[in-house]
């Protein structure tokens with residue numbers, strides 16, 4: 281598809297037949313005066329009184345338990361930058377669409393104008409009880425770290441910054457699978473991460489948690505490798521200081537086994553790709569335009585396993601493969617938070633599902649005849665219905681096991697055991 285055709289088709293899709301991508305539907309009869317007596321006055325007073333006595337009853341009588349707020353301030357919209365809250369609305373509506381389509385989670389977008397971090401935090405904290413969970417989205421670093429940490433303390437429902445943790449879960453699953461296919465041991469690999477923001481810091485933390493050695497790991501921002509001789513590092517970046525040699529992206533890429541891009545478009549050169557180790561891995565996740573073009577990598581280094589954040593190339597590495605299913609599991613057991621155990625469970629479920637035989641209908645939905653675990657299929661497709669049971673169940677079980685569930689595992693998770 282040319283850029284012009286995509287531009288026109290995307291605008292047409294968003295504008296027609298009704299503007300936007302989501303709407304609200306009613307779930308109870310509202311046709312007769314009896315229906316209205318129950319739905320509104322006087323009947324509605326009964327659940328009001330019950331919830332006033334016992335706030336947990338909000339889960340019983342309202343949509344709360346299946347409702348997620350997708351909240352942004354528009355400071356890091358995909359890889360497009362700080363374009364403000366209103367411009368982020370199509371992305372947030374998109375996340376709501378994905379929540380509903382893939383995991384039957386009702387989600388509503390909220391775009392927040394604010395003066396400072398506390399203004400944003402107070403706005404979100406003051407409306408948090410409406411929802412069963414909060415998905416923070418496209419909030420730039422380093423503010424996102426303070427925002428998430430303050431909100432976690434103030435809210436009794438899961439607060440999850442998707443660009444940090446959803447991205448960390450999918451990139452780690454993709455990286456581990458790709459390295460396995462290339463016959464490389466993660467603990468021996470030299471890994472480069474371009475991007476030290478919301479996604480970069482969280483992805484790097486998770487990769488180190490899952491076996492990458494700190495001495496083999498190079499994080500890079502606009503000013504080069506994160507090293508101790510830099511005077512401009514924030515506290516999160518300082519955790520990734522590596523003084524073993526490289527100062528630039530080009531130096532770090534020389535001999536690297538893996539590259540993770542969570543930065544911006546077209547930042548990696550042909551020479552840098554050529555200098556990577558044999559059978560390397562590149563996950564260029566910047567949206568909508570990756571750090572390096574798939575065509576270039578295919579042309580100069582066909583031995584490299586390559587993934588992007590987009591759905592129109594093989595190996596989509598995008599947090600859509602995680603967040604709908606992760607929240608499904610968390611909501612199903614009324615988890616109070618999304619902890620490390622739940623994130624690891626999601627990562628492993630995604631990673632292992634990719635190694636299973638793929639139903640034909642999944643391949644057909646993606647315009648292909650067949651998918652098989654290999655260089656062009658390292659991750660499950662978002663349309664794979666098995667993500668619902670695999671990831672949600674793993675997350676719910678981990679929540680119960682780690683003591684953050686307020687409800688038992690629902691029966692439907694136990695049915696296939």
Ligand SMILES: NC(=O)C1=CN([C@@H]2O[C@H](COP(=O)(O)OP(=O)(O)OC[C@H]3O[C@@H](n4cnc5c(N)ncnc54)[C@H](OP(=O)(O)O)[C@@H]3O)[C@@H](O)[C@H]2O)C=CC1
Nearest residue numbers: 358359421476477478479501502542543566567589598599
């Ligand atoms: N595929 C997926 O699922 C996801 C992809 N992403 C992508 O990751 C990217 C970053 O998102 P996010 O972390 O939320 O944004 P942030 O604004 O929090 O972080 C951006 C990071 O990228 C670095 N960066 C930007 N431009 C350059 C450059 N020219 N050279 C080197 N480093 C650069 C910044 O460096 P500095 O610190 O010096 O400013 C910063 O560390 C976006 O493109 C986004 O689309 C994000 C989430 C999910």
Ligand SMILES: CC(=O)C(=O)O
Nearest residue numbers: 358359443567598599
């Ligand atoms: C996918 C996503 O969340 C992003 O690019 O910001």
Ligand SMILES: [Mg+2]
Nearest residue numbers: 358417418443
């Ligand atoms: Mg995002």
